[in-house]
Amino acid sequence: MSENRIAVAKTYKLYIGGKFPRSESARSYPVTDSKGAFLANAAQGSRKDARDAVSAARKAFAGWSGATAYNRGQVLYRVAEVLEGRREQFAAEVSAAEGIGVKKAQALVDAAIDRWVWYAGWTDKIAAVLGSSNPVAGPYFSFSTPEPTGVVAVLAPQRSSLLGLVSVVAPVIASGNTAVVVTSEDRPLPAITLSEVLATSDLPGGVVNLLTGRTAEIAPWLASHADVNALDLTGAPDALRADLERSAAGTVKRVLRTRAGEDFTAEPDTSRLRAYLETKTVWHPTGV
């Protein structure tokens, strides 16, 4: 590479239905590093972008939830593989976004890769761990299985730009839900680069949709959208949380109200998986 070569700068766009559109509003906003230096312009997602993302997520739900758990596990593992190959790029982006040294950023990227592997392994074990055979008092065979809730709107953590994002998105899709994610508002670039990884990991288009922009602008539309089944408030601004919960009540959404200051470097448990699962109980008579 010539010393004088001018780098090709990337246009950061949204990720909806497996494609990378600009915001339909044609708006963008400047993203800077922790010291205020310009990094790039990010698309400023709108209400209509959110609506398109929900439609894409709904469209993808039947296929993704109907895929075998083995298949979903392989796709999630594939995400980890592809991410591994781009460790340096992500370390640089996380370092710039979060204002930390490259070495520290590298550790966060590694943890994010490992998190995909962790959730990949869960896809075909959730039903065995959370499901049951029910010894009912009568001549019936009864069993219960966990099933995905549907379309989950995720307000990603504002500070942890990659590890936090992966930690909230992977459990949503591991069990067969589809996701509409509003990324960190000020640190959105690792998320958009992650969408390039998702797009090349055999993850069907629409399973994960990423919107960059103003969380406070987009979140209320998702909270009140009738085709959204669950809402993760992790990255919601404090002032908005109660309002978003109230909106979610309009269609009885499941709301994950994560405690403030979740440490994403800690080993996760099953709580984020359980948050977006419905238990279905099936009965059938026994007899000759």
Add this chain to the structure above:
Amino acid sequence: MSQLWEYAPAPESRDIANLKPAYKMFVDGEFVEGSGEPLKTINPGTEEVLAEVSTASPSDVDTAVKVARRAYDRVWGKMPGTERAKYIYRIARLIQERSRELAVLESLDNGKPIKESRDVDVPTAAAHFFYHAGWADKLSYAGYGPDPRPLGVAGQVIPWNFPLLMAAWKIAPALATGNTVVLKPAETTPLTALVLAEIIQQADLPPGVVNILPGAGDTGAALVGHADVDKVAFTGSTEVGKLIQSQLAGTGKKLTLELGGKAANIVFDDAPVDQAVEGIVNGIFFNQGHVCCAGSRLLLQESIAEEFLEKLRIRVSTLRVGDPLDKNTDVGAINSREQLTKIQELAAAGEAEGAERWTSACPLPDKGFYFAPTVFSGVSQAMRIAREEIFGPVLSVLTFRTPDEAVAKANNTPYGLSAGIWTDKGSRILWAAQKMRAGVVWANTFNRFDPTAPFGGYQESGFGREGGRAGLEAYLDV
């Protein structure tokens, strides 16, 4: 139409109910007068007043929550599970011992047939306590970590359709997991919950662990909105469930909701017809159709629709509607005048929107709230009787041609509590059960309940489960 056999009346004795002229609320282990306006609970089968019941004012709610908090902090929250278990087992046994009294009282207060309160409600209530008692010292095996903790004080509001059973569904898991309880029974059916309070007293449960406060919606609102309640559990309409979810926004209280439904019962052309007819009848006319998971939409495969409907009408016309205390009664009284009016209004809407109405010609008592079993055919998906929960003995019949169409129609509702599938083909059962967006799927059966089997809804039928290992999560800080 087939000829009805004449039956001699076979009434259960109402003396067994031990009915008292007045009932008081239960707080801190004592029966005390509430400071709310007393209510009169009536027998919906005859419209006579059964008893006067004291109700809780907001200050009574406050007192009860404080008492429950103290009982949680000082006694129940730190009691070893092995000891909690024994108290809960005692409650189960006492319910069994007083089962006939509870059954008769339930039928008097609620209007449901004695054979149902006797054979379903009361035994299942006892079973719920017995089942959950065993969990109290085994929570570390429940899959929520090595030492899952209770939440604290649970505020619980229950409906009038299964008054004692719903109290059991709420109280048993709360106690097993180490929480204390303030429960509000429904305004029209407070009596069996207050006899349960007597049983709790007889079981010598530490004072304040369970408190029972009769009252109307405002008492419930004061309870779920109380700042010192950690957990809210509500069973009732989707409309009120949304209000509660909204009221609790931003409070951090854990919430579970068991709401309405509009379940589809799908009959494929290879279904065993007589068995399916029985199941459809049970699905919608059990408990006068006052069941959130009632099979209120019948989806018939077009090729068998006519023949099936004919058999269904013949079977429905043999249902005996009347005195809830008569052991031969199949369909009892509608729980309240208000509910009867709502059913009449929706049935009228069905006619107005062009569905074909058939109503059983069965005789109805002169007094009391009764509604003859009714089947609407020619129903389209846009009609109110196909979309709204009627909560009465009214069945809406639609048809389909292909399995995919059946699934699409079954899932075409904001609710998602239950579904029924009738076919002889095993692979089709499993396929359809997987496609249903509903929390309970009954195949070649309907309306089965058991404490070991998790129950609860998808979508606007609520969230959280009751029963089974899954049901414990609602009362644990996990």
